[in-house]
Amino acid sequence: MDAISGLALGFGNALTLANLGWALLGCFLGTAIGVLPGIGPALTIALLLPITFTVSATGAFILFCGILYGAMYGGSTTSILLNTPGEGGSIMTALEGAKMARSGRAGPALATAAIGSFVAGTIGTLGIAFLGPVVVELALKLGPAEYFALMVLCFITVSAVLGGSVLRGLTSLAFGLTLGLIGIDLQTGQPRLTFGLPELFDGVSVVLVAVALFAVGETLHLAWRYAEGKSEILPVGRISMSRAEWRRSLGPWFRGSALGFPFGVMPAGGSEMPTMLSYYTERKLASPEAQAEFGTRGAIEGVAGPEAANNAAAAGTLVPMLTLGLPTSATAAIMLSAFQSYGIQPGPLLFTAQAELIWTLIASLFIANVMLVILNLPLVGLWARILKIPQPQLYAGILVFATIGTYGISNSVVDLMLLYGIGIIAMFMRRFDFPVAPVVIGMILGPMAEQAMRQALTISQGDWTTFVTRPISAAILALAVLALAGPRLYAAWLRRAA
């Protein structure tokens, strides 16, 4: 199905009352959790996974995508008013946004962030609609060997290229892969890494690990270094932009979207890189008087660009997730496991086998974007009020809901012990600066990669060279090696040249 007829079908489905309701609920929840420091979309979707037992697949995914988009909008509010970026992608927004708020211009900063998010979200969703079918076309030509190579590339970029240290990134990935191995081997029925405990035969649930990493580990780590004291919330002011501010924002919105989307699509995902690039681009391109505002009073270009890049990247991560079944962010990984709990295998066949679901989802993304800009422009004062929830009760509530999310699935105390055990490991991971996203991605993608590898080897009758003799697979693996070794070789070369 091509994009136009797909969208026509999708909008027809998405505009029903029930689906609009799910979209609105998702946007509302997403914005709220985006505003709250300490919880992100990955955790929220993980906690809501039990609804997959009762709600239809379409409704659930509309809700999840609303949460994903909403969290991006909400995150900018916290960055600007509290100067505490909730995730990597909003660090750059906080840089200029908080300075604007401090100089009494929180209103324009919030407005440019919201409208920029709308522009980027719309461009990004258009990108999904038109790029998705093209990627699917290509993906259908890939065999298990190529898939395995793609997953290896994904592992390398997520753990070794993003983040501070290759060594620690890869260690997180290996930990995730180990967790993914626990349970019965699908091909031979052998229990693996279960220590003989029957409770582990079904494997460790992804929800449990995500909740342990993002809720338990996070709150424990916060408590570890907790120093009492109130953080200052800057006043919101009037949400409007002057004609000059519109003119100054327009370019950054589009440039930011153009930068962010490709980064989201590539398996090298992540929103740190495009937001940073956008920030420095805008700083370079700004007029001399605007340049003087960068780092001092706060420049509106420095909010508009990175915020658009952040949103476009988030939309971009949906492309590999929906077309290839490859998650490149923790949130996408959790959504992938939601697909699995409906018995739907994400991958190139999704666009044909579940065409209605996919196009309804994409149409809902457009609708969610419109809802979000409406929810965020006039109601920003309401969201700012959420920031006043005192931290002790907020974190206590997060931990209680984390427990529900785990205990509710299995009613097993063994699972609770696992939750807290992995949570304590996650606390130490935060302390020693090990990234947590590779754990989730390794855990979900690991078993899929093993499956693809064993299929490829069955096809090649045990010949391991199949991965390097098939041209596409060899090229992808070469990219992975380059991603791992490239930066190091470049640094060595620079040192020799110096």
Add this chain to the structure above:
Amino acid sequence: MPDRRADIGAAAFVLLLGLIGFWQAIAIPTSPIYAQVGPKAVPFAVATGLTLLGGLLMLVALRGGWSRDIEDLNDAPVNRRAIALMMASLLANLVLIVPFGFTIAATAQFVLVAAAFGSRAHGRNLLIAFLVSLGAYTLFVKLLGVNIGAGLIEGLIFGSPV
């Protein structure tokens, strides 16, 4: 240098995980079903990787470690009271949830976590905790049909567990 010793501990933990991985990979019985790659290959590969990474981290740790480069660590001192209360909250939930049900376990956990983050209004927290837990229980059990652990309070309000 205390930081270096902490890093050595972290590296040792990764090494230990790798060795546990090996132990469990060896414990997998060899499959009677013919396959090009059996169920043991990948567990061995991952365990090898984890052990190797643990070894490399140990080398880095012995050379002075990486913690000294983490800026956040120098900002705030360790809050022992908070971390002790947090651990107590986890333990309280584990011990209480089976005999007394979700509401009581979650209430105890909520109050302890709030105290860890410096709240002193214990009475008010108790009330909030009780209402939040009971509300969450009602939401999950009655609306979503997910059982999150019935017990004393739940039995009193909603009758005997479903």
